[in-house]
Amino acid sequence: MSETPDSRKEPKEVSSPPLVSPSQVTVAGDSSQTINISGPSPETVSIGKSAAQTASASPAGAPPLPPSALGDSGATLALPPSAAFDSGATLPLHGNGDSGATLPLPPSAAFDSGATLPLHGNGDSGATLPLPSAGMASNATLESPSVGPTIDPVTGREIPYVSGYDILGELGRGGMGVVYKARQRKLNRLVALKMVLAGGHAGPEQLARFQIEAQAVAALQHPNIVQIYEVGESDSLPHFSLEYVDGAPLDKALAGKPQVPKDAARLLETLSHAMHFAHQHGIVHRDLKPANILVSSEGVPKITDFGLAKQLEGDSSQTKEGALMGTPSYMAPEQARGEFKDLGPAADVYSLGAMLYEMLVGRPPFLGATPFETIFQVIKEEPVPPSRLIPKLPQDIETICLKCLQKEPSKRYATAELLAEDCRRFVSGEPILSRPISPVERLWRWCRRNPRVAGLIATVASLLVV
Structure with missing residues (x-):
């Protein structure tokens, strides 16, 4: 992607109306620097602590990054897999005299292998920041709930958002809880995610019982008892992840x-x-x-x-x-x-x-x-x-x-x-x-549990004998 004189003088931001307010992050070590994120996704981007910039601060094979844009060696822009930027959306960079510097974003989050973010402004024509391969799950460090409810195509029910997990579908539900098949992002493993069925309407008794279950399973480390991995809360509602049994x-x-x-x-x-x-x-x-x-x-x-x-x-x-x-x-x-x-x-x-x-x-x-x-x-x-x-x-x-x-x-x-x-x-x-229990003992136990019926039968039997 080549740089034009117009883009140097007057950088242009093209973005769809944001579904939420654009996020803003202060660059660590330099309170005057911020990154405003334009476009429909509310993702935030972290930049390393300011330090003396050298060529080593750039991704491999790329020219040095602008001193005011990135900090320490190896600093990266880690974009989450949920990001969905419109064509032309940009990341404006502000601070330390670099007002107007931008990072144009590719049309979507599903970047091809080798895709880059061209860096413009401050005389750094041609500097690029390589992006992860398609999906970007391996390098994603920030996350954000998707906008709008997700519906399970099998059950037709709404799937909740739980930080740190990708819910893949419903496994089952009972009187108090619902269990989802999910992927724990941090460890990239399948889990069974259990939540309170009543959601925000759960009363103190239901929440207490849910806590008791988590404590009970946590105390039992046995190969024939499903293991518990993590206990947490999402939107003030408790959940815990369990061993997924295939x-x-x-x-x-x-x-x-x-x-x-x-x-x-x-x-x-x-x-x-x-x-x-x-x-x-x-x-x-x-x-x-x-x-x-x-x-x-x-x-x-x-x-x-x-x-x-x-x-x-x-x-x-x-x-x-x-x-x-x-x-x-x-x-x-x-x-x-x-x-x-x-x-x-x-x-x-x-x-x-x-x-x-x-x-x-x-x-x-x-x-x-x-x-x-x-x-x-x-x-x-x-x-x-x-x-x-x-x-x-x-x-x-x-x-x-x-x-x-x-x-x-x-x-x-x-x-x-x-x-x-x-x-x-x-x-x-x-x-x-x-x-084994003998027939006589079985009859005696039945009579003890049903004394009235047994008494009636005994009375009738005695009358028949007489």
């Missing part, structure tokens, strides 16, 4: 089909070890279910979504006594009754058993027409033994499953580690530690 939730993988018993036991053994680790660190999940188990493309299961997590010591749970939180088909009876005060690791053992049941027969142990019907079944009814639905099912794996699903917490495995051990024994062909 795979699918377990419920999608199961698709309502019974699994090979040893495969199911092997998977449950892995998950039980992970939950025992969480319990040792004082965390109860309270919402274990296939949808919250992510299976990577390498087949590694990872537990996620600690949104209902409870800390065993100094309980910071936001769930009030009597409230129903969780997924009915997988929640323990005491959780279904709203008894959250004394909820402990046994509740997670129950949920692990409910998942094992689904893996064995293709559906959860209790599934009513409505959530309330399911909750009633969880509290009052005994699960149908898996062998009645899958006749050739090995007795040992059924015994393991039904022990997890005991109504009374004390009757279940004392720890998730003991559950994992029985699963290992089953896979290895060794005798399991648990013993």
Whole structure:
């Protein structure tokens, strides 16, 4: 790009009406120098601290930069990838007698390899500043939100702007949070970015629960628990980035089909070890279910979504006594009754058993027409033994499953580690530690839970005998 006499005498700025006010940056080390950025993009540009200018301050292969324009050796103009300049837009340079010096910008941010910014003014005809190759992501040092909302083409919902991340799409949403697939710019890695679903309408309780989840996951460094990377805020709303698992939730993988018993036991053994680790660190999940188990493309299961997590010591749970939180088909009876005060690791053992049941027969142990019907079944009814639905099912794996699903917490495995051990024994062909429940004991337990019905049946039976 050649320099003309007219451009030297009277530099001309050509720019579209800015969508926001042009930004202005003071040159470090010289308060009199500023860079006003024209054009529709509100990007700012940093210039190094003033020092004695030498030829080394120029980019490789370019003539020396104007002394008043750039400072230290290696100083650069790092333009972010979001910049979108109109043809003819310029960067006017002011200060130290260089009023009128300009940096004409190329027509777009997608510069070709080798593109340069010609420098004019102060007798430096022909000086150029090389620009990064197309996209400029590798050298971008400043960032700015794009103007206007971005819409997810799949869901049709608006995608929020979060500083430091490029949101690529929505992965899923639940009752309180929404998770996006995103790229963390600083480390150039894919992450799962979780935000409060209510956005600016989130109340103190939702924000507190969100914080508890972040703290819970941060305390659990385990290969089968999704890891947390960063916690931050955007527009005063909290978010945190998690390990991105390139795979699918377990419920999608199961698709309502019974699994090979040893495969199911092997998977449950892995998950039980992970939950025992969480319990040792004082965390109860309270919402274990296939949808919250992510299976990577390498087949590694990872537990996620600690949104209902409870800390065993100094309980910071936001769930009030009597409230129903969780997924009915997988929640323990005491959780279904709203008894959250004394909820402990046994509740997670129950949920692990409910998942094992689904893996064995293709559906959860209790599934009513409505959530309330399911909750009633969880509290009052005994699960149908898996062998009645899958006749050739090995007795040992059924015994393991039904022990997890005991109504009374004390009757279940004392720890998730003991559950994992029985699963290992089953896979290895060794005798399991648990013993099957006899029909008489099953009947006795049913009568204890349903005393009125049991009494009525006993009365009718006695009358028939007489």
